[in-house]
Amino acid sequence: MKILLIDDEEMSLDFNEIMLKELGGVEVVGKFTNPYFTLEQLEVMDVDVIFLDMEMGAVNGLELAEIIKSKYSHIEIMFVTAHAQYALQAFEVNAVDYLLKPLNKKRLKRAIERMQEKLDLYKQSKKKVAFKEVNFYMKTFGGFHLLDNQKNIVKWRTKKVKELFLFLWQHNGAPVHKAIVMEQLWPDIHAEKAAKLLHTTVYQLRKTFKEQGIEDAVQFNNEHYSLGLLVDSDCTVLEGLLKDNKMESSEVEQILTLYKGDFLEEADFRWVTPIQQRLRQSVLQYLEQIISVGEVNLLLIEECLLKMYEVDCYNETYMYNLLAFYEHMGSSQKMKEFYKMIEARLGDDLGIEVPIKIKKSYGHFVE
Template identity: 25%
Template sequence: MLRAIIVDDEPLSIKRLNRLLSESGEIETCHTFRNPLEACEFAQANPVDVAFLDISMPELDGMTLSGLLQELDSSTDIVFVTAHDEYAVRAFEASALDYLLKPVTAERMAKTLDKLRKKRGSAAAGPSLSVFLFGGLKLCRSGMEQETIRLRSPKTEELFAFLMTRRAVSREEIVETLWSGLETDKALKNLNSTLYYIRKAIGAVQAGDCIEAGRHEIRIADSGVSCDLYEFERLLKQIRSAPEPSADWFRQAEALYTGEFLKGKAYEWASGQTRRLEEQYIELLEAAARFHIELNQPQKSLRYFGEILKLDAIREDISHEVIRLYTELGRKHEAFRQYELLEQLLLQELGTRPDPRIQAFIAKLKS
């Protein structure tokens, strides 16, 4: 059963669509909105399988809203509903599942739901390829037992990693990044042959599911591949936008970050993203630690703060939090030990002493 939303500024249109979906027997819940911004806020905190969007709406049109919903959850299917058929081409360019003309009939809605059922049915079988970008680069063919896939050469690995990271990228940008020293024609030939070897390694069927190679652009289809990076970014977005994040979300996101992004691969184009992802991971750990402080769970907070210090040992503010938590738990010896470690590290690395506020806290604790 599916979870749907209807967004339309016309009450009669909402009523008709809601009735058709209710009578179909395939929709578990259906929430309706006349204000697109309210629909977007709802989707930030609630899973949505399919969104029926009117294209022509004041304040925020359906095309723009579809982009916002896809940013929140790329698995949400979009169905545009409008009285004007000149929007059809734009709708399908926006990767909509379907396009309905008002007034929508039961027969036409049945066709849309059939498309949705078939797509969801194939997706339920799971992606054909699993890709891991944290801690290195690893490809696995999905099945009862994951089978590791080995790519032909370092350049083949780099192209695949670049495509997975960018998700959608022009052929021009690819050759400028990976074959910048070659003439354009030769670089494009290298791109085509390298892409061929990727397809050969993955397998024609699996590659067709996840790599969409057009004349000007190559993109990765989310439905054909599972990727730790994509899931990590999705969870981060979910945690940031939710009024009350879940402890499970923090655990899941932490488990996905199994090491530095593309560890062991010295790709110049990836260096900025490597730093950004590590910063986001540290922000996630800090948010998780403070989340558990609010729940009065200091032991869990200590673990998250400890993970931060493994990555950035001279974070004085985090060391101060650890010292404070140890003190509250009656573990003064460990509080003093944490201070001594910080003091030694700052002296060795920066030639400085801890922040006066930390010194004062320790002095008061000793008195």
């Protein structure tokens, strides 16, 4: 395990290095008192874990941890500090542990052992995945299916086999404790029976991919399950586009094409809803930004407005904006057709009338 030490006190750095060397099995690859210099050196250093102080003059350890994790997601952070009050915030930036100064040898040993277990899990997973080609592509919006490299749809033995695959996949290769899997997939079943169902489902999932030529598609280490294969998906592509936040027409068109409906919209899995809501909101925010900037052609703006209404068809603002767009373009026929659609949908689905603001806008147009 390669460890880097960051602290604004030389004495603390030396003490921590001595403690770590006494434990054995670790290598201190560097000690820095300057956090900014550390960020430069990380580009050329091989580091598994960073021991990080919380308060270093004007530099806050939490902020530095966020920067490090955003650029080097594989590096683990372990805070070593005299300030106990930051413990909760430390774990919010995915720190693996929070040790108080001066270091206690017994406590440090336990922390290093747990850290080594986590690193071993990660390296085993990466090693197995590295030798597998990306043979699968998954469509998750507006319905779900998994395609093999021959474009054939993978068939699932049971609904739970499919759900287990999706639940492990959406963790992006990270190991998931079996208790969490059982809680999410079999929430109302006694633990002993849920464990049996989990073992059966894992067996069936492994068998499904073994027929595709993939051995050990589901890996199990230290009570944790992880998916041992790579899968491309429309969801991965969409999230990448949203993260880039580019406003060019080609990106907008790609997002509109990809987002055909909610993520796994036909699934009734309990863990899916928060993901659906997050993705839906991200898409709507992106489209709202496109509309406000207005640097794409009018046809594309219309497509964005239609997609926003399609995603959230009871949103009064989206109704009004699309009507206003048709009025601005002088498209009287489209405006009339859309108003009738609003009127019918609100009346049939909710038993309510068209909002006053929209009535007035439409009335002004047809007068």
